[in-house]
Amino acid sequence: MPELPEVETTRRGIAPHIEGRRITGVVLRRPDLRWPIPPEIASLLPGQVVDSVERRAKYLLLHTAAGTALLHLGMSGMLRVLPGDTPIGKHDHVDFVLDSDRALRFTDPRRFGALLWQMPGETHELLTGIGPEPLTDAFDGDVLWHLSRGRSASVKTFLMDNAVVVGVGNIYASEALFAAGIDPRRAAGKVSRERYARLATEVKRILAYAIERGGTTLRDFLAPDGAPGYFFQELNAYGRAGEACKACGTPIRVVTLGQRASFYCPTCQR
Numbered sequence: 001m002p003e004l005p006e007v008e009t010t011r012r013g014i015a016p017h018i019e020g021r022r023i024t025g026v027v028l029r030r031p032d033l034r035w036p037i038p039p040e041i042a043s044l045l046p047g048q049v050v051d052s053v054e055r056r057a058k059y060l061l062l063h064t065a066a067g068t069a070l071l072h073l074g075m076s077g078m079l080r081v082l083p084g085d086t087p088i089g090k091h092d093h094v095d096f097v098l099d100s101d102r103a104l105r106f107t108d109p110r111r112f113g114a115l116l117w118q119m120p121g122e123t124h125e126l127l128t129g130i131g132p133e134p135l136t137d138a139f140d141g142d143v144l145w146h147l148s149r150g151r152s153a154s155v156k157t158f159l160m161d162n163a164v165v166v167g168v169g170n171i172y173a174s175e176a177l178f179a180a181g182i183d184p185r186r187a188a189g190k191v192s193r194e195r196y197a198r199l200a201t202e203v204k205r206i207l208a209y210a211i212e213r214g215g216t217t218l219r220d221f222l223a224p225d226g227a228p229g230y231f232f233q234e235l236n237a238y239g240r241a242g243e244a245c246k247a248c249g250t251p252i253r254v255v256t257l258g259q260r261a262s263f264y265c266p267t268c269q270r
């Protein structure tokens with residue numbers, strides 16, 4: 001599933017080809033993805049110039065004067081900028097045709113992705129009430145510490161709560177807790193301010209590194225068969241149950257927290 005780094009990598013890959021371009025047409029090949037596609041998108045977007053491509057949580061926002069198109073990659077979604085005459089595949093559900101004779105194409109075999117619409121000056125309900133972006137100054141250890149007081153949920157479940165901070169998915173939560181030496185089962189309210197400062201630093205470091213690594217495959221966004229470069233390399237905890245901890249040699253354990261598999265080293269993480 002695309003996580004925040006993959007979505008940010010996608011944004012950086014498509015933005016130079018989209019920003020400042022005029023959308024000359026919108027092709028909707030089906031009425032819905034995860035949710036119905038607002039039909040006004042096909043009438044309001046043509047003729048509009050894309051002012052900017054922003055990311056908020058795992059949504060990509062294509063801003064125009066007429067409104068903003070929200071795109072979510074879901075489980076299997078992919079966005080590519082392709083020559084306008086590229087043959088259409090079975091799972092190519094949406095084209096934004098550009099005045100550069102290219103098209104921004106949304107492909108999604110499993111259709112858990114989304115295309116939604118936000119009028120100027122409004123914030124879509126899916127983007128209200130969510131926490132700060134992890135890579136901004138609005139997110140730090142003090143945010144985590146304050147919000148966690150009195151919470152008995154596990155620190156890992158807490159870190160993955162979009163109301164606390166957005167975009168810290170299962171892989172990145174596991175890796176950040178390993179790097180910070182915090183047992184994922186520990187109650188969120190029992191983690192000290194100092195340890196939350198370390199955890200926030202590790203979340204930022206690991207996400208930034210994953211984005212940087214994803215950046216090496218940006219050229220793929222122009223290839224018809226290109227796929228985003230997912231960051232699954234150099235993992236220390238996630239997916240390594242039974243394998244030796246890279247720091248101490250103890251076998252990595254797996255436990256289910258908040259219905260998600262959670263990997264940790266029982267020696268390094270306390």
Ligand SMILES: [Zn+2]
Pocket residue numbers: 245246247248249250265266267268269
């Ligand atoms: Zn260890």
